[in-house]
Amino acid sequence: MTTVGIATGAGRGMGEACARRLADLVDVLLLVDRDETTVSAVAKDLNAAGHRATAEAFALDVTDRAGLARLADRVRETGTLRAVAHAAGISPTMADWRRIFEVDLIGTALLAEALRPLATQGTAHVYFSSMSHLLARVEPDAATAEILDEPLHPAFLDRIRAAVGPDVEQSALAYPWAKHGVARFARKEAVRLGKAGARVCALAPGIIDTPQGRQEAAEHTTMQQLVAATPLGRTGRSEEVANVVAFLLSDEASFVNGIEILVDGGVVGAVR
Template structure:
């Protein structure tokens, strides 16, 4: 049985990585999937791979409120409503506080935070009408700090706490709001890291499962949170981190 037969799902940042894997997963379970992102050609490529449901490609810059409203309007015009919103679009900037520009700060906040706020705000009336849900893509970087990623930490920390606040505000009205918090996930965003063997060895040392996640492994958890199987799960920032948060941070001793 397909859990999302007859459901309408919007996925932002759907042109690659976790977003693409999420769109494919929902389509495979029967959903009508709206693929949003800045690169129309990438969205079309993913849409062509979707099987099991209908698709709609809507090129969208999530940092632009008018474009996000247009995304919601086009979705409702095409499919009649919205059941699930997955706010996945994001960008990361690495560097020290004084070594990164204010332009980079605004870029991270506009996409990673404003994009989530805009999506939730525009979609909420339609989600309320159908008892839908939201899954935000935060990060383990939204649960703790990183070296040289203060801008990204600030943005994902905002997403994590925004998720909690919306869960309080709308849970009683029938809209669940949760987030996934992936650790290292092998995608276009992390391609440069994957080429650094020494760094990847350090990640393998810290992650008990010994590797980064595949995008499909995060998409599986997103689909769970959006499904009836998670009907009593609300306000959760769920680490998808291979056990990273099981450690208290001390180095390996005794084994």
């Protein structure tokens, strides 16, 4: 049986680090990223290093339903879906509120929708959320939670704006709401896939030293304040996040399901 893994956002940062960890977990590793140049370079490097997996670059925007269907077809023709590390996402300085919801939450739901029929005994998914929704204390009321739990509704963006209010048009607020939605979605997807013997977890990184993280830090002075408040006194490394992802996707975590794991050096606990 040929096992297949998927790492999204694999062209750089935490997605690339996850890809490097998964390269010895599966037989074929599909590296997904919008940037074909960077993701192809990662695939070439992994293949040259002699890992267990044969790495394939797959240029794709996770909001593209047709592209996701092609990704699912590639898994079907290659083997059995074993592991998914979904790190692709955008942060507040990268886009407006609509695009943040589209990529971070709707994109997660679209990926899950495309891959759901491929779930089988031993399949495991990890979706990246963020510590931001825990720091922001996002706690929707029942009506808003119901809207948030339907990210593929045709009018989702209008519905969530009406429910949260016009302030959600601020990227810095849209981001924690979208990531809270990802954490909720992971719990619900775990219930859906459990019947097939598959698992789903969310992972919430803290402040991690990545190109995207450095871009946020340059725009927001609060990032340095959070680093100072981190009990370990430093930012995290992509490899540290990828290590936790690799555990969650491994057979050693076979009874870990439907939860969000916080990898933040303790800062959420310290601040809250």
